[in-house]
Amino acid sequence: xxxxxxxxxxxxxLKSKKNIMKKFLSLVIICLxxxxxxxxxxxxxxxxxxxxxxxPVTMELSEHDTVQIMxxxxxxxxxxxxxxxxxxSHMLYYVxxxxxxxxxxxARKNFVRAMKNFTVYDCKVSEFxxxxxxxxxxxxxxxxxxxxxxxxxxxxxxFSLNPVRKDNTWYLTVLDENAEGVANAYK
Numbered sequence: 502x503x504x505x506x507x508x509x510x511x512x513x514x515l516k517s518k519k520n521i522m523k524k525f526l527s528l529v530i531i532c533l534x535x536x537x538x539x540x541x542x543x544x545x546x547x548x549x550x551x552x553x554x555x556x557p558v559t560m561e562l563s564e565h566d567t568v569q570i571m572x573x574x575x576x577x578x579x580x581x582x583x584x585x586x587x588x589x590s591h592m593l594y595y596v597x598x599x600x601x602x603x604x605x606x607x608a609r610k611n612f613v614r615a616m617k618n619f620t621v622y623d624c625k626v627s628e629f630x631x632x633x634x635x636x637x638x639x640x641x642x643x644x645x646x647x648x649x650x651x652x653x654x655x656x657x658x659x660f661s662l663n664p665v666r667k668d669n670t671w672y673l674t675v676l677d678e679n680a681e682g683v684a685n686a687y688k
Contacts (some may be wrong), residue, residue: 584617614634635665638662
């Protein structure tokens with residue numbers, strides 16, 4: 502059997518209709534299996550953008566951790582509430598290459614200069630969230646208007662700290678979306 506105008510004979514295994522159907526069905530089944538196995542499944546994420554299928558690293562926390570963080574926050578708030586930003590800045594650290602260090606002199610001066618743009622009349626902890634060793638949040642409600650009211654949320658702004666644990670010691674850092682280890686804090 503030849504195609505018209507081509508002058509070539511059909512391959513012998515395609516001569517029977519039965520073989521053609523078997524080959525066609527096999528090809529269809531293989532294509533379907535490939536398509537089904539290659540389909541990308543939507544990854545399910547938790548509230549922090551991590552895959553639900555990966556077990557997150559657990560961090561054992563104790564009452565000691567909470568007490569250590571709150572002592573530092575209370576000391577920080579005491580200076581901050583008195584507009585003593587110089588003292589408050591000496592309590593802040595930053596994380597770089599998995600090391601925790603006091604703010605650099607330049608960063609500390611920038612912090613003090615920025616904070617001096619307004620007067621703090623009062624502040625309190627409005628949220629306390631521990632997620633992991635580097636990605637946490639202690640949100641302070643800060644009253645910046647003399648006639649404001651912390652309880653009613655009038656005349657306030659928020660300032661967030663990020664407690665970071667290194668070698669079983671907690672340090673206060675300023676919460677920054679670009680900070681090392683901070684993820685999804687600004688969702």
